[in-house]
Amino acid sequence: MSILEFSHVSLTMSQTKRRTGTGKSKRLRRFAGETKRQVIPVVNDLSFSVQAGQSIALVGGKALARTSILRLAAGTLIPDSGTVTRSEPIVPMIGIARGFGRGYTVRQNIYLVGGILGLTPDQVEQRIPQITEFADLKSILDRHLGAAPASTRQKLAWSIAMSLDARFYAVDQTLVVGERDFRQKCWTHVDQLREQGATFIISADNSKVYRRFCDRALYFSHGKLEADTTVAAALALARKARHAARDSED
Amino acid sequence: MLRMLVLRDLQRQYTKFRLGYLWSLLEPLGMALVLWLVFSVLLGERALGLQPYLLFLSVAILPWWWFLKSVQASTKIFRRMRGEIAFSGLPLQIWVFRTVISSMVEFIFSLPVIVIAMAVTGFLPGPLIVLFPVAIALQFLLLYGIGLLVASLSVVAPDVTRVVKIILRAMFYLSPILYSISNIPASVQPIAALNPLVGILGLYRIGWWPEEQTSAWALVTSLSVAAGFLIAGLITFKRLKPRILKEA
Numbered sequence: 161m162s163i164l165e166f167s168h169v170s171l172t173m174s175q176t177k178r179r180t181g182t183g184k185s186k187r188l189r190r191f192a193g194e195t196k197r198q199v200i201p202v203v204n205d206l207s208f209s210v211q212a213g214q215s216i217a218l219v220g221g222k223a224l225a226r227t228s229i230l231r232l233a234a235g236t237l238i239p240d241s242g243t244v245t246r247s248e249p250i251v252p253m254i255g256i257a258r259g260f261g262r263g264y265t266v267r268q269n270i271y272l273v274g275g276i277l278g279l280t281p282d283q284v285e286q287r288i289p290q291i292t293e294f295a296d297l298k299s300i301l302d303r304h305l306g307a308a309p310a311s312t313r314q315k316l317a318w319s320i321a322m323s324l325d326a327r328f329y330a331v332d333q334t335l336v337v338g339e340r341d342f343r344q345k346c347w348t349h350v351d352q353l354r355e356q357g358a359t360f361i362i363s364a365d366n367s368k369v370y371r372r373f374c375d376r377a378l379y380f381s382h383g384k385l386e387a388d389t390t391v392a393a394a395l396a397l398a399r400k401a402r403h404a405a406r407d408s409e410d
Numbered sequence: 411m412l413r414m415l416v417l418r419d420l421q422r423q424y425t426k427f428r429l430g431y432l433w434s435l436l437e438p439l440g441m442a443l444v445l446w447l448v449f450s451v452l453l454g455e456r457a458l459g460l461q462p463y464l465l466f467l468s469v470a471i472l473p474w475w476w477f478l479k480s481v482q483a484s485t486k487i488f489r490r491m492r493g494e495i496a497f498s499g500l501p502l503q504i505w506v507f508r509t510v511i512s513s514m515v516e517f518i519f520s521l522p523v524i525v526i527a528m529a530v531t532g533f534l535p536g537p538l539i540v541l542f543p544v545a546i547a548l549q550f551l552l553l554y555g556i557g558l559l560v561a562s563l564s565v566v567a568p569d570v571t572r573v574v575k576i577i578l579r580a581m582f583y584l585s586p587i588l589y590s591i592s593n594i595p596a597s598v599q600p601i602a603a604l605n606p607l608v609g610i611l612g613l614y615r616i617g618w619w620p621e622e623q624t625s626a627w628a629l630v631t632s633l634s635v636a637a638g639f640l641i642a643g644l645i646t647f648k649r650l651k652p653r654i655l656k657e658a
Contacts, residue, residue, distance in 0.1 A: 173656055227496075231655075236496055238652035249499070258493035278499040 162209040163328065163359060164233055164250070169242035171203040171228060202228050204383040206242070212327075215360040217370040219394040220401065221380035226363035230254055230330040233361055251277065251324055254332040256317035257310070266292075266301050266316065273320055287323040294345070295319035315342055322349055328359045347372070367395050434520045438475050442468040442523070449588060458589050460619050462531035468523050469618065470587040470611050473549060476517035477607065478578055483509040484557035485564045485571040488654055495655065502651060506557040514550060539617030548636060549610050555640030558647040565654045586611055591628075592621070603628035606636035 174197045202225045210216055218226045231237035232244050234252035259276055260269045270291055274284040292298045295315045305313070321329070350373060354360070362374060370377065370391050377394035379387040387397060442464065450463040460466050484506055488495070491505050528534065564570035585607040586593075594602055602608055609632025647654075 171656075231496060234497070236498065237655050240652070252497040252499075254497045255493055256497050259497070276494055276498045276500060 163212045163247045164210040164361075165245045166209070166232070167207050167243050167245075169203055169206045169232060169239045169244060170201070171232065171237070171239050172199050173202045173224070173228065174199045201383050203232070203239070206383075206385055208378060208385060208388060210359060210361065212359055213354075213357045214376055215354060215362065215374045217374035217377040217391050217394065218361065218363040219370065219377050219379045219391075220386070220398045221383065223363075223365070225380060225383055227254060227332050230332050230361060230363055234330045246328075248328050249278075249326065250328045250330050251321055251326040252330050252332075253317070253321045254330065256321060257313040260305055260313055260316070262306050263304065265304055266297055269305055269316065270320060273317070277320065277324065279324070287320075291316075291319045291323050294322060294349075296342070311339070318346060322346075322353075327357070329353075329361070331360060331362045331364075370395065434516055435523055438468070438472050438520050439523050439526070441475070442471050442527070445471070445588060458593060460590050460621075462533050465524070465527040465531045465533055465618065466590075466615070467588070468527045469615050470585075472517060472520055472523060473545070473611060473614055474582065474585070474587050474607075475520070476513050477549065477553065478582075479516070480510050480513040480553045481556055481560060481574060481578060483513065484553075484561045485574050487557075487561050488565050489568075502654065503558065503647065506561050506647075507554065510550060510553045510557055514546070514553075518546075533618065535617035536620060537617075538620055541613045541616050545610050545613035548613070548633065551640055552606055552610065552636040555636070555643035558643035559639065562643075562647045562650040562654060565657055566650060581605070581607065590619075599625075599628060600631070603631040604635055606632050606639060608632045609636070 202222075206229070218229060228237060230252065231254060232239055233246070234250040234254070235244070235246070236252055236254075256273060256277075259273045261272065264272065267288070270288060271281060271284050274287070275281070279287075288301075292301055295312075295318070297312070297316060297319075300308075350360070354373070360373065362369065364370065374391050377387075377389060377391045378385055379389065379394040379397045381401060387394060389397075445467055446464045449458055449467075487505050487509050488502075495502070495505075560570060560574050564574070584602075585605055586602075591599070591602065591608060591612060609629045612629065612632075
């Protein structure tokens with residue numbers, strides 16, 4: 161049964177672009193570094209459905225497009241047209257590490273981000289041992305996060321998201337975090353979740369991740385769904401597209 | 411959740427400086443003193459506002475401070491929270507709500523300034539002081555409406571942030587903070603009543619100066635404009651929500 165369904169979803173986003181050119185008009189505004197806005201189509205008439213227990217790889221297209229699809233799936237972005245229906249809440253693992261504040265202690269940060277992800281303070285409290293254990297941060301629990309290295313933040317973000325025990329995750333670029341041991345731990349955990357029937361949608365720039373976890377791939381090009389195939393086939397398509405782009409440059 | 415966000419906000423405010431919480435008192439107190447010096451001592455007996463002028467000022471300066479901080483913070487709130495918005499399952503309004511509450515808590519913390527001014531001047535309020543909390547509640551609703559309005563609009567057009575700055579400066583002089591509503595010529599008073607702050611500031615002051623609230627009609631006008639802001643804020647936010655998610 162499908163737990164996520166995109167039906168004819170389209171989305172445009174606006175991007176700012178620095179004014180360029182050498183003409184006389186707007187010379188001052190160019191000099192001031194003024195930008196102009198451009199509306200670009202990100203997702204174009206996209207339809208697909210996800211069955212429970214699948215792991216989907218998003219291949220090809222721009223990173224912005226892949227992130228947008230994840231956010232659309234999780235409901236933190238509303239499409240311009242078309243509908244997204246989901247029968248289960250999705251944990252959006254999209255830049256969670258950016259939600260931490262440097263001025264707060266690790267414990268406060270766990271409450272903060274846990275809360276933003278929708279946990280009540282009591283639920284966070286129950287999960288704190290599990291989270292610190294997983295992230296291996298017990299020793300600095302009451303110290304300020306301050307200038308902790310990015311890998312620590314990512315580890316913390318991961319551990320919080322993993323502790324939610326959700327059935328559906330949307331993962332953006334973050335499957336490769338921390339040092340080797342931690343990565344191994346994460347990956348085993350993901351494997352366990354998958355065995356228990358959790359669903360994943362993954363966008364990564366590491367094809368190893370796709371090969372390891374995904375059993376189905378969606379290949380995008382210019383915001384359109386081009387192919388709904390296996391991971392190997394989609395990666396081959398992406399490679400071919402890259403080569404074609406390079407050849408046309410030569 | 412909301413409580414936690416507010417606590418974090420306050421913590422950030424207070425741990426940064428050595429005097430911590432005292433700044434909540436010192437900042438408005440300093441402002442009140444400066445204005446009192448200029449308008450009462452230097453300009454002498456021009457009969458601006460009501461006596462005692464120091465208390466008269468501080469009763470209005472504190473709510474104004476809350477108003478100013480809250481509206482200013484609202485203009486930037488969605489952009490500041492863009493990272494959190496990408497993965498948050500919470501309703502989007504919570505971020506505006508939080509700014510208003512945080513600045514309200516700071517306002518309440520700064521209320522001892524009024525007590526100090528009362529002690530210095532020895533001027534005590536009458537029974538109408540019960541309207542003071544009502545004024546706080548009304549101002550809260552007004553700020554929530556304005557907050558949603560400017561927060562949503564400034565995502566679509568960042569220029570709104572600048573415009574709001576100018577409007578806020580004008581509001582300071584157009585609202586009865588330095589002066590009493592009775593200082594305004596009677597012919598202009600109906601127009602002044604369109605300013606939602608006129609009604610609310612009147613309610614703050616009425617406990618000490620019952621003559622401050624001249625006509626019930628002006629109060630009703632002022633408060634309905636405030637209600638209008640709330641409705642406009644809610645509608646604008648609802649319509650712009652997809653764009654806020656996209657562009658914040």
